[in-house]
Amino acid sequence: MKTYSQKEISKNSFRLLNKTKMAPYVFILPAFILLIMFNIYPLISSFYISTLDMKVSFDTAKFVGLDNFKAILSDARFFNSLKVTLLFTAIEVPAQMIIGLIMSAILKENTFWNKVFRSIYFIPVVCSSTAIGIMFQIILHSNIGIVSYWLKLLGFGKVNLLNTPGLTLIVVVLVSVWRSFGISTVILISAMQNVPVSYYEASELDGAGKIRQFFSITLPNIMPSFWFLLMTRVIGSLQVFDLIFMLTDGGPNHTTETLVTYVYERAFDMGNRMGYATAMSEFLFLIIMVITIIQYIIMVKTEN
Numbered sequence: 168m169k170t171y172s173q174k175e176i177s178k179n180s181f182r183l184l185n186k187t188k189m190a191p192y193v194f195i196l197p198a199f200i201l202l203i204m205f206n207i208y209p210l211i212s213s214f215y216i217s218t219l220d221m222k223v224s225f226d227t228a229k230f231v232g233l234d235n236f237k238a239i240l241s242d243a244r245f246f247n248s249l250k251v252t253l254l255f256t257a258i259e260v261p262a263q264m265i266i267g268l269i270m271s272a273i274l275k276e277n278t279f280w281n282k283v284f285r286s287i288y289f290i291p292v293v294c295s296s297t298a299i300g301i302m303f304q305i306i307l308h309s310n311i312g313i314v315s316y317w318l319k320l321l322g323f324g325k326v327n328l329l330n331t332p333g334l335t336l337i338v339v340v341l342v343s344v345w346r347s348f349g350i351s352t353v354i355l356i357s358a359m360q361n362v363p364v365s366y367y368e369a370s371e372l373d374g375a376g377k378i379r380q381f382f383s384i385t386l387p388n389i390m391p392s393f394w395f396l397l398m399t400r401v402i403g404s405l406q407v408f409d410l411i412f413m414l415t416d417g418g419p420n421h422t423t424e425t426l427v428t429y430v431y432e433r434a435f436d437m438g439n440r441m442g443y444a445t446a447m448s449e450f451l452f453l454i455i456m457v458i459t460i461i462q463y464i465i466m467v468k469t470e471n
C-alpha cells in the first residue's frame with residue numbers, strides 16, 4: 168500500500184483548495200464577459216461618441232470634447248422633451264401602479280375566472296408595440312375611429328385625439344397605462360399570494376375587515392415587490408419611445424416628444440448628429456441613475 172508524506176498531502180490539499188476557490192469564478196466568467204460586452208463596453212463607447220461631432224457612418228468624426236454637452240444646455244427642444252418625459256412618467260407610473268394594485272387585490276384568489284382575467288389583462292404586455300400603435304391609430308382616428316364616432320354621438324363634434332395639443336399626451340398616457348398595468352397586476356398578485364394565510368386568520372379573530380387587512384397586512388408585506396416594480400416602471404417610462412413613435416411621432420408641435428424620441432430624431436433625421444444624440448443619451452442615463460438611487464434610498468428607509 169502506497170503511503171504519502173506530509174509534504175505531498177499538504178501539496179495535494181493546496182491544489183484541491185485552489186481548484187475549489189477558483190470554481191465559482193470559472194462559472195461566473197461567461198456572465199462577466201457578457202456584462203463587459205453588452206453593458207460596460209457600450210457605456211464607455213457611448214461616452215466616447217458623445218465627445219465627437221460625427222454622423223452614423225463615422226466617416227467625418229471629429230473630436231469636439233464637451234461641446235455637445237454645452238450645446239444641450241442651450242437646446243430648448245431638449246428641455247421640452249425632458250419636461251414631457253418627466254410629466255409622462257409622473258402620470259403614467261402612478262396610474263398603472265394604482266390600477267395594478269386594485270386589480271391584484273381583486274384577482275389574487277386562484278379561481279378559474281380570476282386566472283382567465285389575469286391572462287386577458289396580461290395580453291397587451293406581450294403584444295408588439297407596433298401592433299398596439301397601429302390598432303390605436305385606427306381606434307382613435309378622427310374619421311374612421313370608434314372613439315371619434317361615439318364622441319360625435321355625444322355632441323363633441325370631430326375631435327382629432329392624436330393631433331390636439333394638451334389632449335394628445337393624456338391619450339398616449341391612457342394607452343400606455345392600458346398596455347402596462349397587466350405586468351403590475353401579475354407581479355403584485357404573486358407578492359400577495361406569498362403573504363402567510365395565518366396573518367389574515369389571526370386578524371379575523373381580532374375582528375379586522377377586508378379593508379383593514381389590506382392596509383395593515385397585505386400592503387406592508389408586499390412593499391419589497393411594490394418598490395421593485397416601481398423602480399422598474401419608472402426606468403421604463405423614462406425611456407419610452409416605441410408607443411409614442413407609433414402614435415404621434417412626438418407631435419403635435421412636440422407636445423408628446425420624449426427625450427428618447429428626440430434623441431432618435433437627432434441621430435437619424437435632423438442633420439444626422441450621432442455625437443450630439445449620444446450626449447443627450449448620457450444626460451438621460453444620469454437622470455435615470457439619480458432617480459433610481461433616490462428610490463433605492465427611500466425603499467431601504469421604508470423597509471427599515
